Amino acid sequence: MGKSIFFNLVLSFLFLCCYFSLTPAQNAIQLPLKAVNLGNWLVIEGWMKRSLFDDIPNKDLLDGxxxxxxxxxxxxxxxxxxxxxxxxxxxxxxxxxxxxxxxxxxxxxxxxxxxxxxxxxxxxxxxxxxxxxxxxxxxxxxxxxxxxxxxxxxxxxxxxxxxxxxxxxxxxxxxxxxxxxxxxxxxxxxxxxxxxxxGIQGEYQISNGYGPERASQVLQDHRSTYITEDDFRFMSSNGLNAVRVPVGWWIAHDPTPPQPFVGGSLKALDNAFQWAQNYGMKVIIDLHAVQGSQNGNEHSGTRDGFQEWGDAYIQDTASVIDFLAARYADNPNLAAIGLMNEPMSPGVTLDTLIRYYQLGYNAVRKHTPSAYVILSNRLGPADSKELLSFAGGLSNVAIDVHYYNLYSDSFRTMNVQQNIDFVYNQRSSDLRAVTTTNGPLSFVGEWCGEFAMQGASKEDYQRFGKAQLDVYGRATFGWAYWAYKCDSNYWSLKWMIENNYIKL
Structure with missing residues (x-):
């Protein structure tokens, strides 16, 4: 009898050990992530689906x-x-x-x-x-x-x-x-x-352009059809294991955010977590749009294109992070929370940004010790390594860099091979600079298959995409393609996969 009791106790102990050792593993993040951005879903960017604005009266005279x-x-x-x-x-x-x-x-x-x-x-x-x-x-x-x-x-x-x-x-x-x-x-x-x-075609413009009742219906219809559970099935079956979901600061006030914003984005984000669970994927929440606008671009939720985020908005922005962390910290599919997308230098100073990042990091850690915190590098005239010293004192953090072979005159003069060589040489060097041995992880949070040269062939795009996958695959936290869906085909990973332009 004594041996039986002892044996049963040993079995129970071993079972508990296995349970508690396996449970974290089941929910652990397997790095590096292969992700895609669900852009234009919960933060509108008109260039990605211009038909959303078609029925606004005087649609050429929107805010901004x-x-x-x-x-x-x-x-x-x-x-x-x-x-x-x-x-x-x-x-x-x-x-x-x-x-x-x-x-x-x-x-x-x-x-x-x-x-x-x-x-x-x-x-x-x-x-x-x-x-x-x-x-x-x-x-x-x-x-x-x-x-x-x-x-x-x-x-x-x-x-x-x-x-x-x-x-x-x-x-x-x-x-x-x-x-x-x-x-x-x-x-x-x-x-x-x-x-x-x-002009600007962002969340503020579509909401204020249609007015509260019409905007609520337009955006509800958009959110319920633009990204669905079937899209998560498609992503998972094609080699993706995570999504990066851009959100706006107004999500923390759902279902009645300040005008002109309309409610519904929080329910959609809840759906994303459920669909991620159904298909074994992880979710990166990215605070894409902050009060005052960190860069003046339409994806920042700006009203008129002026960049006005700064000291006065730090506490309010950290409160949004606290809200998101409190809501999703215990969800096993949460991989990370990005504190701010693409702050622009010099309008956003490094000192101000670090003060905010510390508060945002603390807000996440108040609710979870394990979810990653993503710190976005500043765009513009800023040192890509400027956050490494600060981030080195934090746990489970990643530095987010965005790489596009676009937006500057130098890319417009490159042929296909020069674009590919730039990825293998310059982008590779840039990524190594923010990929440290004992410091924060590196994350290529945005990239795409498009480049500045006109008239490239399908094979050209395939080679360019493969080069980026080869290089960005070395990022220690992973990468996220921009975006899953887009009217511009080479920006749409779904289209690129379906038409055999890219293989993961």
Whole structure:
């Protein structure tokens, strides 16, 4: 009897040892990861699916659209003197920064105009005068204008002010809001030729463009169809073992985020975790869009393209990380949380970024000791190794680098072989520089099969893709292709796999 009890105790002990040793292994992250970004799912990027914006009225005048106005009478451009802080005139022969205005959209025809130094155009003395100035930091009634577009030529406009009258440009004087005429003649001082310089198509633009009810339906339909459980089956069956999911700061306020954002992204992220579990995959959550915008790009959730993230937003941004970590820390499919995507140097200083990264790291560690924390390198004029010293004192961290053979003139002059050689030589060297022996892991968080040369053949793309897989496969945390789906074929990993352009 004693031997039997002893034997049973030994068996129980061995079972428990095996259980507790196997359970972590079942949930352990097998590095390096082969991942894909689920871009344009929970953070909209219009270039990836432009049809999402098709039904917005005046869709060419969304938040952040940069416009210039040329008086047809004077043949001179509107200009905020000194870039802002004083009067608005119409006396420039050519247009640059001071002559460019960024739209804040109130509705399809009502706007605020933000100038170069970030003030808003409006009427003097808080609307009591009729001279046009750019002095307000917060737009109100006197900084609100209606754009009246000519039916036959929508870039021919008149601008109605809060006093009900129109702007007019007169020689050698500030622009005033006191014109009552209604003609579209070139000689009319209230007629301007509007040039659209550039636009933004991000989450803010689609949400504010459609308005809360319509945007909620459009984005709900998009989220439920753009990425589905069947996509996770496809990814898993084709050699991928993880997804990187870009999210916006408003997800922490779901289901009722601040306007104009609409709810629903949190439920979609929950679905991603469930589908990942169903197909044995891991999830990297990446905070892609932060309050104030860390880089001014549409994927940062920006309203108007200005980069304004900084010290004032650190605590709020860390709170988003805390929310995400608290919600998913115990989920066995969580691989990592990326604290911020593509902060831009020099607008985001290294000191500010490190202060935030420390708070974000602490927020993750408060809820889990094992999930990886991903620190994104700054874009722009920044040292790719600048985070290594800081990250060396942290546990389970990875440095995120993004490699695209695009966006600079040097790539536009390269032929196919030169692009491939650049990957094997320069990219390989860059990756080695951030892949340390005892420090943080390295992660190529974004790359794609597209490159700057036009007219490449299928074989060219295959060779270029293979070169990147060879090199980025040496990243110790792994890599993530951008993106799973995209209207541009070479950016879509699903299309690349289905059409035999790339093999994992």
């Amino acid at each position: 659209t940069q416009v210039q106005f040329k008086s047809t009478k004077l043949q001179k451009y509107l200009c905020s003197e000194n870039g802002g802080g004083t009067t608005v005139v119409a006396n420039r022969d050519s247009a640059s920064g001071w002559e460019t205005f960024r739209l804040w959209r109130n509705d399809e025809s009502s706007f605020n105009f933000r100038v170069f130094n970030k003030q808003f155009m409006g009427l003097e003395n808080q609307g009591q005068g009729n001279t046009l100035v750019a002095v307000s930091n917060d737009p109100g009634h006197s900084e609100t204008f209606q754009l009246i577009r000519n039916e036959g030529d929508p870039n021919r406009v008149r601008i109605r002010t809060s006093n009900g009258l129109f702007l007019q440009a007169q020689p050698d004087s500030p622009v005033t809001a006191d014109y009552e005429g209604s003609s579209w003649d070139d000689s009319d001082p209230s007629v301007f030729e509007m040039t659209i310089v550039s």
